[in-house]
Amino acid sequence: MRRTHLPLLIAGLLALAPAHAAKTLVYCAEGSPESLTRLFANGQTTADAGAQIADTLLDFKPGTAELQAALAESWTISPDGLSYTFKLRRGVKFHRSASFTPSRDFNADDVLFTWNRQADKSHPYHTLAGNLAFVQFNNLRMDENVARLEKLDDYTIRFVLKKPEAPFLTRMSFDMLGIQSAEYAAKLSAAGTPDKLDREPIGTGPFQYAGYQKDTAIRYKAFDQHWRGRPKIDALVFSIVPDAAVQFAKLKTGECHVSTSVKPADVAQIEKTPGLNLIQQPGLNTGYIALNTQKKPFTDRRVRQALDLAIDRNAILGAVYQGRATLAKSLLPPAYWAADTKLPALAYAPDKAKALLASAGFPQGFDMELWYLPVVRPHNPDGKRMAEMIQADLAKIGVRVKLATFEWGEYLKRSRAGEHQAVMFGWLSGNGEPDNYFEPLLSCDAAKSGGNLTRWCDPAFEELLQRARRTSDRAERTRLYAKAQEALRDAVPQLLIAHGNRFGVTRKEVTGFVLEPTYGLNFQTVDLAR
Amino acid sequence: MLAFLLKRLAVVVPTFLGITLLVFSLIRMIPGDPVEALSGERGMEPERYARLMHEFGLDRPLPVQYFEFVGRTLKGDLGYSIVSHEPVLREFLDRFPATLELALCAILFAMLIGIPAGMLAAVKRNTPVDYGVMGVSLAGYSMPIFWWALLLILFFSVQLGWTPVSGRLDILYDPPKVTGLMLIDAWLSGEEGAFRSAASHLVLPTIALGTIPLATLARMTRSAMLEVLREDYIRAARAKGLSPFRVVVKHALRNALIPVVTVLGLQVGVLMGGAVLTETIFAWPGIGKWLIEAIHRRDYPVVQGGILLTATLVIVVNLVVDLLYGVINPRIRHPR
Numbered sequence: 001m002r003r004t005h006l007p008l009l010i011a012g013l014l015a016l017a018p019a020h021a022a023k024t025l026v027y028c029a030e031g032s033p034e035s036l037t038r039l040f041a042n043g044q045t046t047a048d049a050g051a052q053i054a055d056t057l058l059d060f061k062p063g064t065a066e067l068q069a070a071l072a073e074s075w076t077i078s079p080d081g082l083s084y085t086f087k088l089r090r091g092v093k094f095h096r097s098a099s100f101t102p103s104r105d106f107n108a109d110d111v112l113f114t115w116n117r118q119a120d121k122s123h124p125y126h127t128l129a130g131n132l133a134f135v136q137f138n139n140l141r142m143d144e145n146v147a148r149l150e151k152l153d154d155y156t157i158r159f160v161l162k163k164p165e166a167p168f169l170t171r172m173s174f175d176m177l178g179i180q181s182a183e184y185a186a187k188l189s190a191a192g193t194p195d196k197l198d199r200e201p202i203g204t205g206p207f208q209y210a211g212y213q214k215d216t217a218i219r220y221k222a223f224d225q226h227w228r229g230r231p232k233i234d235a236l237v238f239s240i241v242p243d244a245a246v247q248f249a250k251l252k253t254g255e256c257h258v259s260t261s262v263k264p265a266d267v268a269q270i271e272k273t274p275g276l277n278l279i280q281q282p283g284l285n286t287g288y289i290a291l292n293t294q295k296k297p298f299t300d301r302r303v304r305q306a307l308d309l310a311i312d313r314n315a316i317l318g319a320v321y322q323g324r325a326t327l328a329k330s331l332l333p334p335a336y337w338a339a340d341t342k343l344p345a346l347a348y349a350p351d352k353a354k355a356l357l358a359s360a361g362f363p364q365g366f367d368m369e370l371w372y373l374p375v376v377r378p379h380n381p382d383g384k385r386m387a388e389m390i391q392a393d394l395a396k397i398g399v400r401v402k403l404a405t406f407e408w409g410e411y412l413k414r415s416r417a418g419e420h421q422a423v424m425f426g427w428l429s430g431n432g433e434p435d436n437y438f439e440p441l442l443s444c445d446a447a448k449s450g451g452n453l454t455r456w457c458d459p460a461f462e463e464l465l466q467r468a469r470r471t472s473d474r475a476e477r478t479r480l481y482a483k484a485q486e487a488l489r490d491a492v493p494q495l496l497i498a499h500g501n502r503f504g505v506t507r508k509e510v511t512g513f514v515l516e517p518t519y520g521l522n523f524q525t526v527d528l529a530r
Numbered sequence: 531m532l533a534f535l536l537k538r539l540a541v542v543v544p545t546f547l548g549i550t551l552l553v554f555s556l557i558r559m560i561p562g563d564p565v566e567a568l569s570g571e572r573g574m575e576p577e578r579y580a581r582l583m584h585e586f587g588l589d590r591p592l593p594v595q596y597f598e599f600v601g602r603t604l605k606g607d608l609g610y611s612i613v614s615h616e617p618v619l620r621e622f623l624d625r626f627p628a629t630l631e632l633a634l635c636a637i638l639f640a641m642l643i644g645i646p647a648g649m650l651a652a653v654k655r656n657t658p659v660d661y662g663v664m665g666v667s668l669a670g671y672s673m674p675i676f677w678w679a680l681l682l683i684l685f686f687s688v689q690l691g692w693t694p695v696s697g698r699l700d701i702l703y704d705p706p707k708v709t710g711l712m713l714i715d716a717w718l719s720g721e722e723g724a725f726r727s728a729a730s731h732l733v734l735p736t737i738a739l740g741t742i743p744l745a746t747l748a749r750m751t752r753s754a755m756l757e758v759l760r761e762d763y764i765r766a767a768r769a770k771g772l773s774p775f776r777v778v779v780k781h782a783l784r785n786a787l788i789p790v791v792t793v794l795g796l797q798v799g800v801l802m803g804g805a806v807l808t809e810t811i812f813a814w815p816g817i818g819k820w821l822i823e824a825i826h827r828r829d830y831p832v833v834q835g836g837i838l839l840t841a842t843l844v845i846v847v848n849l850v851v852d853l854l855y856g857v858i859n860p861r862i863r864h865p866r
Contacts, residue, residue, distance in 0.1 A: 034613045215815030237701045241813045250695045409562025451573045
């Protein structure tokens, strides 16, 4: 063979010639799902993988954090806030597979099955999965406040609560309540293969499970009979690509069409790459520093206020976030309905901070330790850089900051144990429910269990949270949360920094892809231009 | 031969026990634990945490846990993955063919290029060819795999578009699993283009993983050849008027290969280590990638079982190489 022909020959051998006959969209996923339903794990990929297959009673209007009817057509809440009655949608079909042909549509039995298998420890499908099953259900204490779930008729169910809990409604959108088919479960039990229920899942979702090659890809095909209409693409593939640089390469070559695991550092390069679209939107997350209010000198509110005034947040926005973030005014991201948009921006006033410190008895400042994030998070792309900037800011008012950090697992463990003086942290919750920010981060319960890293437990503030939990009246809740946010402005248990933007990339031929603020992945309306 | 085998086996047992102790303690030295990793940023109430730790038997004293692990392992039970709830052995066997396929291709690539290159360098000693081969192999040897792999992707996949970026097969194909080796399964599926796709997906990971063994083999072959080429019988062969090709390939190479075989055996360990990085970058669904994820999730049974199986494999291959060495070189079997 003549040497000159070699490159041509190799190119010929290696070129990927086959043309895509059907419209197949490839999503570059960051990791492998632990399972195909969110029952057994709490990772994001697991949630995304399962959400294509199963629908929940409620979900979110595309592109918003507003709840909407899904498998439940409508709902009513009793005046005492204790019963939630859901009217179920009729005519909803389950997927059909080689081993299962549904004989009936979705109904109340399926809701009961999905709930009971997780809540009822004697349920035959409860014990199946071993000790760690239902991790998310248990971690979020889903059934703690539920007295019972009743079937009123085939298309009506009712949750009866032990005490009023307004955030309960949002829970009906959680992935682990993706409805499974009771009929399929019964059939598998009879056949002696109950484990197939989660390995070959059947749901009512827009995409039907078509296969999973471990650590490689999950395949779906469009479900023709989906109650919201058939998806525009014919097939969907989750291609598992852990390395961000490789994902970027795959987007460029067209091996992937969409990715949502974009590193903030790569954003500028993606913007410059022809053929790719960068999608950017304010993220529903908050980066902050929790001051341990049980440790001196942070027991003194004036000291906390002084630190808050000494941080130059605009400089951080530029240097740490490259401007791709929104400065925080409240713990709640601005897109939350309960976020108090009337709050003024957090001030930068080093002189006032100095005066406050002096009045608190620290005219010469003091020494403190700040733990900075060892990982990149959507709310904070560079913990160390941020910590160094804060260190320099605080030095100007005489506060000498020592920086420290630990391996991520250790960091979480130690900060939950309250070993820190000040710890950099953040929160990410996109389901639109304000209680999901306040309760785990600032409630007295969380101060005891460790999740409230400020260890701040204020009876008046707690009362506001509890009242807002009890009432389902949106206007009243908004008013109560506004008061709570004012109280936080005064007490300053946290030094709020910013809400980091969220990024996604699509190839130019992809249309209709929206980054969901709720962190969900919705491919129902996505299309591929030929 | 039997005595030789028994002597070798006697070393294997303590090595194996040493590995169990090492892998058991190393994973526990990493901060965190499986339950902690599972609870994520939101955390878990202390009671539930304690209950789960108890259910997994992780609250018992470490020596008890260790002896139970060794006891179960000896019975062939590697336990269940904490994350996927599947038996560790099944998970390993599911992924092993992918690693095997990649490792075989890499070692083949290393041999096919490394040995001839080493021979060439030896024969053309102290010429630009020699310097070239040795320089390139030194560069190959010192190149970090992850960086080399990314360079390969950027050049061959993104710039030239010759090879796919990552994965084992184009998403168009989904051949039924027969052997687990994608080249063979793709071939058996009979789907048009499937085999070509599988082969093209193998090219870059093979080069990335095979480069270090290639460099090692080239350097080893060169020095072994130089040694042999100085021997009297080579001079005799030349004096007989044999063609240079015959002298080098038939007389010199055979004898030079003895140390090369040993090095080849040792490369299995290098390949397994390299597979962890290569598989992560090329999204290659083998045991390297699986182990990395297990470590992140503190999935103790998977890390323990997976590393133990991998180490066993390396030990077995080296044992075979030792035996093979004995077969090639009788002096090792019958020491005087």
